[in-house]
Amino acid sequence: MALTGLFLILFLLIHLIGNLQLLANDGGKSFNIYTEFMSTNPLIQTISKGNFFFIALHTMQGLLLAFKNKKAKGSKYAIRASNNTSWASKNMALLGTLLLAFILMHLWHFWFVFKFGSNYDVVTINGTEMIDAYTKVSVVLTQPVWLISYIIGLIVLAYHLNHGFGSAFQTLGLRHKKYTPIINFVGKAYSILIPLGFAIIPLYLYFTK
Amino acid sequence: MSQDMNLTLKVWRQPGPNAEGKLETYKVVANEHMSFLEMLDVLNESLIAEKKDPISFEHDCREGICGTCSLVIDGRAHGPQRGTAVCQLHMRHYKDGDTIVVEPFRAKAFPVIKDLSVDRSAFDRIIQAGGFISVSTGQAVDGNAIPVEREVASQAFDAAACIGCGACVAACPNGSAMLFTSAKVAHLGLLPQGKVEGKNRVKSMVAQMDKEGFGFCSNIRACEIECPKEISTENIARMNRYYTHAMINSE
Numbered sequence: 001m002a003l004t005g006l007f008l009i010l011f012l013l014i015h016l017i018g019n020l021q022l023l024a025n026d027g028g029k030s031f032n033i034y035t036e037f038m039s040t041n042p043l044i045q046t047i048s049k050g051n052f053f054f055i056a057l058h059t060m061q062g063l064l065l066a067f068k069n070k071k072a073k074g075s076k077y078a079i080r081a082s083n084n085t086s087w088a089s090k091n092m093a094l095l096g097t098l099l100l101a102f103i104l105m106h107l108w109h110f111w112f113v114f115k116f117g118s119n120y121d122v123v124t125i126n127g128t129e130m131i132d133a134y135t136k137v138s139v140v141l142t143q144p145v146w147l148i149s150y151i152i153g154l155i156v157l158a159y160h161l162n163h164g165f166g167s168a169f170q171t172l173g174l175r176h177k178k179y180t181p182i183i184n185f186v187g188k189a190y191s192i193l194i195p196l197g198f199a200i201i202p203l204y205l206y207f208t209k
Numbered sequence: 210m211s212q213d214m215n216l217t218l219k220v221w222r223q224p225g226p227n228a229e230g231k232l233e234t235y236k237v238v239a240n241e242h243m244s245f246l247e248m249l250d251v252l253n254e255s256l257i258a259e260k261k262d263p264i265s266f267e268h269d270c271r272e273g274i275c276g277t278c279s280l281v282i283d284g285r286a287h288g289p290q291r292g293t294a295v296c297q298l299h300m301r302h303y304k305d306g307d308t309i310v311v312e313p314f315r316a317k318a319f320p321v322i323k324d325l326s327v328d329r330s331a332f333d334r335i336i337q338a339g340g341f342i343s344v345s346t347g348q349a350v351d352g353n354a355i356p357v358e359r360e361v362a363s364q365a366f367d368a369a370a371c372i373g374c375g376a377c378v379a380a381c382p383n384g385s386a387m388l389f390t391s392a393k394v395a396h397l398g399l400l401p402q403g404k405v406e407g408k409n410r411v412k413s414m415v416a417q418m419d420k421e422g423f424g425f426c427s428n429i430r431a432c433e434i435e436c437p438k439e440i441s442t443e444n445i446a447r448m449n450r451y452y453t454h455a456m457i458n459s460e
Binding site for chain 2: 001065068069071072073074075076077078079080081083084085086089090092163166167170171172173174175
């Protein structure tokens, strides 16, 4: 859970850095060159396969954990008092399931269409013909229904990260008087800044088109 | 002057391990000097006088050190007060007219015996699996013969404060016994006498814990909040570390 989680946490950062090129005011040139690179480079493609595998593994581990833990608890208390534990920590399975649905939607929009579909434009940049990913992304993300779905997905991600980041370190036994407060602070900041970074992109596209 | 308070109690009644249980309502008059358990004693006295079955609940020392009492009060293991076992919870924290819900510790590995009493022998079996050190019999060794660093000694002592009551399991939404097991693993594993068998200890105690049907830790940390001895989840991280180390290094 912790190892796959940390890989996916790292993936999010790389994904965001790439995506920020959508904000470049060049008609999508840099983003299209970037997507062309990402979808043809053999190293990136290998990591991408690994990423799919880790998402599947993380999901399976999580579901197994949730089912076993539900069984281990057995019956529920008549009163469930709040005791200052975080809501996210108790609802990771729910948040994770919502995230999986979000990821499937996301893959349908921006992966399946490019890989197996034909519903996209082609542009020629620097003499190379490539998929116009920029136009596709801007068209989808600026539709209010998808815009809202993405924002909701990112809020779910924020909560999932809010518990997941620090929790991964605790599970791995990496706890230290000096470093743990720093890790937890970075975790909380990460869980806000990463989803916020992703959310700025569709909002920017929406309000500037 | 102590004021009488009229309380409404909703208590989990379950005739036996396999019987259906339900919450039943009782009225009891208590005063602020009573402990929570004494208030239950008063209720039981009146039930006996009425020739009714008294409520079964566990207790022994009643001074917060034995780990026998085991109630979940209004959804909190050992009641609302932090760092105290339920025997040390006093009625002065309640007021006239309050309604209090009393339930047993709930977890698959802690089956109800009767009413509020649960079978916590799973903890005994975890201890038997490795919660000890092997020493030769004979003359007792001088207490200070082996030097122990001050900081390490106090960490071991903090872990040793665990009274094995099971509140961590009761509080955990996953029914996990990680806090208990890790406290025992840390208490012994930190000290030179316990380090010798450290690898086998953590492996067998964790194996026994899983065998008993406890859940897995997902770092919700309700356990350390409810623990009457305020055992820290730092011990869980330590046990994870020991466990990984033992798995990699063992033959």
